[in-house]
Amino acid sequence: MRLEGSCHCGAVRFSVNARYPYPFNLCYCSICRKTAGGGGFAINLGAEAASLRVEGAEHLRVYRARITDPETGAVTVSTGERNFCGECGSALWLHDPAWPDLVHPHASAIDTPLPVPPERTHMMLASRASWVEPCIGPGDREHDGYPEESLADWHRGSGLSGDQPSSRSRKVMAPDFWRSRMSRVSSICAASPSFRLMSSIWESSST
Ligand SMILES: [Zn+2]
Ligand SMILES: [Zn+2]
Numbered sequence: 001m002r003l004e005g006s007c008h009c010g011a012v013r014f015s016v017n018a019r020y021p022y023p024f025n026l027c028y029c030s031i032c033r034k035t036a037g038g039g040g041f042a043i044n045l046g047a048e049a050a051s052l053r054v055e056g057a058e059h060l061r062v063y064r065a066r067i068t069d070p071e072t073g074a075v076t077v078s079t080g081e082r083n084f085c086g087e088c089g090s091a092l093w094l095h096d097p098a099w100p101d102l103v104h105p106h107a108s109a110i111d112t113p114l115p116v117p118p119e120r121t122h123m124m125l126a127s128r129a130s131w132v133e134p135c136i137g138p139g140d141r142e143h144d145g146y147p148e149e150s151l152a153d154w155h156r157g158s159g160l161s162g163d164q165p166s167s168r169s170r171k172v173m174a175p176d177f178w179r180s181r182m183s184r185v186s187s188i189c190a191a192s193p194s195f196r197l198m199s200s201i202w203e204s205s206s207t
Helices: 030-036 151-157 165-172 177-187 193-203
Strands: 004-005 013-017 025-027 051-057 062-063 065-068 075-077 081-085 091-096 102-105 120-121
Touching: 013 091, 030 081, 102 177
Parallel strands: 025 120
Antiparallel strands: 004 013, 013 051, 062 081, 065 075, 081 091, 091 102
């Protein structure tokens, strides 16, 4: 699915191919909340970095989060590059050079109508702000820290891989959908590249 996105002021416009365009993954960590999630969380999508096309790249700025270890006080800098518009401040996408094939646009920056996810994953709930009451729907998953599955795993597990939203919708309505989802959770491959990328981003987001 080709996604078109932009910042609010329009100085930066981009497009990218996304095999995993469902905005299902809500992250409540402090970095997502403060840089991209005024409602208490941000949503990242999974896309192919090589397909990213940017207009107005000269307006981009990059933030690499500084992480303080709560026990030792040691400060490290995340390898994840959070790209945003230097003119209006809109958060646009995350990219980690350690996983150069992938880029994670913020759903909030996407102008293309995205498919509605049949369920959502709420992650880093232990780091959420005290005023945030997550809206947990039927079938939603809740994680205090990192989920066990990647963006790709979620789409595969939901029968939503590929890039044809209409066929996804039919599969989601299958009566055994939820049972098959739940039975496979324990066998998810936590070593997938997408998981490692996301965990590297999430690991730097634990406070
Ligand atoms: Zn802008
Ligand atoms: Zn986060």
